[in-house]
Amino acid sequence: MALPDAFVQRLQQELGHEGLLSDPAETWNYGYDNSRRHAAPELVALPADHDQVAAVVSLCHEFAVPLTARGRGTGTTGASVPINGGLILSTEKMNHVIRIDPANRYMVVEPGVTNQQVQDIAAEHGFFWPPDPTSAAYCSVGGNLAYNSAGPRAIKYGTPRENTFGLRAVTGDGKSIRTGVYTTKGVVGYDLTRLLIGSEGTLAIITEATLKLTPLPESKRTLQVIYRDIDSAARAVSAIMAxxxxxxxxxxxxxxxIDMIRDYSEAELPEGAGALLMIEVDGTEHNIQHAVDAIGRAADNDGLLKLTRAETAAEIQALWQTRKALSPALRTIAPKKINEDVVVPVSNIPALINGLSELSARYNVTIVNFGHAGNGNIHVNLLANPDDPDEMQRTHQCLDAVFSLVLDLDGTLSGEHGVGIEKQEFVGREIEPITLELMRRIKRDFDPKGILNPGKMFPTG
Structure with a gap:
């Protein structure tokens, strides 16, 4: 779309020459995320603070210009791809830690701060922020909040929704709001903090977040447990979590x-292994051995092939190398694989994995599964070649069946990757029409002209 001259001129006045990109050679890179989708924006705004964000959103509202917020582009569902053109609002300049309050266990940050920066600064005071997505070294806190991205530690410490006290944000009509509290308890009014977290930039632009910090554990131990089959592993997961x-x-x-790791790394894994669990336990020095013993007992059943306990840092690193070898192996075999992050109740993991095996055979599509077993969040990887039309047709048919299987098992279509564009057409299967319409009404109240990340999350048509 051609943006009005008056809009561009006023935007330039608000942001200055360094705060607005218009050259296609500069704006092009802001049109993609890790979904491999791309759409070029007309302009890229680089606001430096909350007031500039409010000014940008107000102008977009006034001129009805589509606005897509962007962190570091690590999302996998196309949520930060500007499919309607318009303006990208990048938070890269809003990368300051505003304050840290160790006595009250919170940190206030701007959205452009990376997850790793938060962890490093918190660690200096003896704390950490629990959300730890795979891209933690690069992804931004704003992106973590937009997707409610969690990672392995969510099993014990929760997602960003459980680890964020409050937010400052700008709604779709340019109004500034604050949500939440600075305390661990608070029930005054609706919980708009949890509503905005996970909304993928469709309701408001987050400009500040008050993060709940957790004390660093004194000690950690790691176990690697290998089982004969998936049922044995799932029984162990249920026992561990009980x-x-x-x-x-x-x-x-x-x-x-497991077979992929065996072929692409030097990991020593027994033949006939049907499933593998990597378990990490934390706690005080006084009780860590008790915790490891308790987890070991729960993990032991008649399908157990091998249980390895790591005590030293070198041993822990060696065990985790097995898990870390998987992603490079997948990229080698299928650099353009489809990766979904479905969730089912823990007791339904065997039915999910067995069902996925049946679908793999039915559609002749290779499927590799790994993920966060403790909360049933399984990453389903369909290793398809996008340059083969027949294979891609079978893969999309298979993916459709995968989502049906997940919902039949009382699951959900996404645990941490979000909806974006990739899962839009399937959302209506999980959320009933009345609930969807209520969500649309909430969207209209926050964003009257529908300028914030339009065409995302909700089913089209």
């Missing part, structure tokens, strides 16, 4: 993932 010691992380790999 006893009092909650693991710090509980990661899962199926037989396909």
């Amino acid at each position: 006893q009092p010691v909650v693991p710090y992380a509980l990661e899962f790999m199926d037989a396909g993932a």
Whole structure:
């Protein structure tokens, strides 16, 4: 779309020459995310603070210009791709830690601060922020909040929704709001903080976040447990989650993932392994051994092939190398794979994995599964070649069946990657029409002209 001259001129006045990009050679890179989708924006705004964000959104509202917020572009669902053109609002210049309050266990940051920066600064005071997505070294806090991105530690410490006290934001008509509290308890009014987290920039632009910090554990231990089959591993997961010691992380790999690691790394894994669990336990020095023993007992059943406990940092690193070898192996075999992050109740993991195996055979599509077993969040990887039209047709048919399987097992279509563009057409299967319409009405109240990330999340048509 051609943007009005008056809009561009006023935007230039608000942001200055360094705060607005218009050269296609500069704006092009802002049109993609990790979904491999791309759409070029007309302009890219680089606001430096909350007031400039409010000014940009107000102008976009006045001139009805589509506005897509962007962090570091690590999302995998196309949520930050400007499919309607218009303006990209990048938070890269809003990268300051405003304050840290160790006594009250919180940190106030701008959205452009990276997850790793938060962890490093918090660690200096003996704390950490629990959300730890795979892209933590690069992704921004704003992106983490937009997607409610979690990672392995969510099993014990929760997602961004459980670890954010409050927000400052700008709604779609340019109004500034504050949500939440600075305390661990507070029930005055509706919980708009949790509503905005996970909304993918469709309701408001987050400009400031008050993050809840957690004390760093004194000690951590790691176990690698290998099972004969998926049912044995799933029984172990249920047993682990039913006893009092909650693991710090509980990661899962199926037989396909194990075979892939065996072929692409030097990991020593027994033949006939049907599933693998990586378990991390944290706690005080006084009770860590008790915790490890409790987890070990819960993990033991008649399908157990091998249980390895790591005590030293070198041993822990060696065990995690097995898990870390998986992503490079997947990229080698299928650099353009489809990666979904479905969730089912823990007890339904065997039915999910067995069902995925049946779908793999039915559609002749290779499927490799791994993920966060403790909360049933499984990453389903369909290893398809996008340059083969027949294979891609079968893969999309298979993906459709995968989502039907997940919903039949009382699951949800996404645990942490979000909806964006990739899952839009399937959302109506999970959320009933009356609830969807209520969500649309909420969207209209926050964003009367529908300028914020238009064409995302909700089913089209």
